[in-house]
Amino acid sequence: MGPVLAGVLQLLALIAALALAYIPLGTYMARVYSSDKHWRVEKWVYKGIGANPDAEMTWSAYLRGVLAFSAVGVLFLYALMRLQGVLPGSLGFSSVDPAQSFNTAVSFVTNTNWQSYYGEQTMGHVVQTAGLAVQNFVSAAVGMAVAVALVRGFARSRTGELGNFWSDLVRGTVRILVPGAAIAAVVLVACGVIQNFSGIHEVGQFMGGSQQWNGGAVASQEAIKELGTNGGGYFNANSAHPFENPTPFTNLFEIFLILVIPFALTRTFGVMVGSVKQGYAILATMFTVWLGFVALMMWTEFAHHGPALQAAGGAYEGKEVRFGIGASSIFAVSTTLTSTGAVDSFHSSFTGLGGGITMLGMMLGEIAPGGVGSGLYGMLIMAVIAVFIAGLMVGRTPEYLGKKIGTREIKLAACYILITPALVLVFTAVSMALPTPPHSMLNSGAHGFSEVLYAFTSASNNNGSAFAGLNANTDWFNTMTGLAMLLGRFLPMVFVLALAGSLAGQQPVPVTAGTLRTEKPLFTGLLVGAILIITGLTYFPALALGPLAEGLA
Secondary structure (H helix, E strand, O other): OOHHHHHHHHHHHHHHHHHHHHHHHHHHHHHHHHOOOOOHHHHHHHHHHOOOOOOOOEHHHHHHHHHHHHHHHHHHHHHHHHOHHHOOOOOOOOOOOHHHHHHHHHHHHOOOOOOOOOHHHHOOHHHHHHHHHHHHHHHHHHHHHHHHHHHHHHHOOOOOEOOOHHHHHHHHHHHHHHHHHHHHHHHHHHOOOOOOOOOEEEEEEEOOEEEEEEOOOHHHHHHHHHHOOOOOOOOOOHHHOOOOOOOHHHHHHHHHHHHHHHHHHHHHHHHHOOOHHHHHHHHHHHHHHHHHHHHHHHHHHOOOOHHHHHHHOOOOOOEOOOOHHHHHHHHHHHHHOOOOOOOOEOHHHOOHHHHHHHHHHHHOOOOOOOOOOHHHHHHHHHHHHHHHHHHHHHOOOOEEOOEEOOHHHHHHHHHHHHHHHHHHHHHHHHHHHOOOHHHHOOOOHHHHHHHHHHHHHHHHOOOOOOOOOOOOOOHHHHHHHHHHHHHHHHHHHHHHHHHHHHHHOOOOOOOOOOOOOOOOHHHHHHHHHHHHHHHHHHHHHHHHHOHHHHHOO
């Protein structure tokens, strides 16, 4: 079997698995967030944190809950890393430096999981399990809660209430992420991913010296790392490490975990707004972009430019031979079109155009299908923009799901789509202009610029993957990427929740003959076009200086 055919067959198997999970998982999540009953364990949590899960919240109260919870998470995780040297199970590792502690704490709380450290040489068992793994669950649950709040904004009318943040947070964790991750962890253990609390082992002699490996609760963290679109690896090599991802099956299974909740949330959206066709329209948009990027990535990586690539059968540099080019291409696209950031190959080693595709996937806003929660609310914001554009073309007041898109709504949507590009481009420009930050680049020229552009694209979009040639463990990059992650996560949430509150307070608009049918293929095409055009106009100059210049050289 040729490598191209193998890649296509894996892609088809992945699509089939996602299709089988779509309806049951999406419907189940809609029931979770619509239920008026609380599990006993959830009641214990509410009692412990002093929250009333039945109290409805306005958008501002919901936002205060999001920000307060996340701030506590940053402080707790920062303290845990600073105290690691005196904690049990530290494996002899010292406390983490202040700048790196700040960066890592922000990274995991914002669902970015950017890592400027070697996991197996920096973090002990307590920090990995009680700190990083816990944030993998709750940061994903926060994103899902914000998405559900926006969906309620479309579904409700003449009210300022969007539900209860604490109830949405706990239910997303207890009823969706914990059982899903538990099942996934069992599958991974059965397929060879390690799960233990062993210490550091000498594993043999290599070129006159010994190599040390440490164990850890890898399978359980790997499961939620992918299912919650987090991406932080237990080991520095991430999902390219055989302890995290040992076989082609586990590789495909991990891609499935990355995509299953973001895609299924479109079904949740359709059920909650009372029209599954609307969910299918959003799903079609996400799937079209994702499949197009996969096809384009496979084409660039199988192109065989030059005698060396032709002799090797493809662009194998930086890729695991046990996965191959096809599976590596699917993984790279899936992880950058979501907010996962996990890697089974190294994006800096992709072809110039292939590396540009990974960047472009993040620059779209990671909405195809995006992170858990963040992908759905990002796509719904783009749907509002597309409806507004359609309204301008036909001279009608734009409407979406029975809600008028007026001045307030479009301003909030515009602020949402502008904030992340502003962070990416400003931080990249400042880093290239100052004398010290460019010293962190391994390469010069277009590829060196791509390393810095990729770093701030990844941080601002809460992805977490990197062009590995950049040394990001400096005070500058630890601080600036930390700020980019904070602003890139929470400023958009402000606009999302404000938009949800505005929509929830409206009176529904009746459907007329002139209403744009947003469940039809025409709207899907309009939405895809709006996404690509807005991104292209925003980022094309920067891409032309980096991956396009390198790929066309």
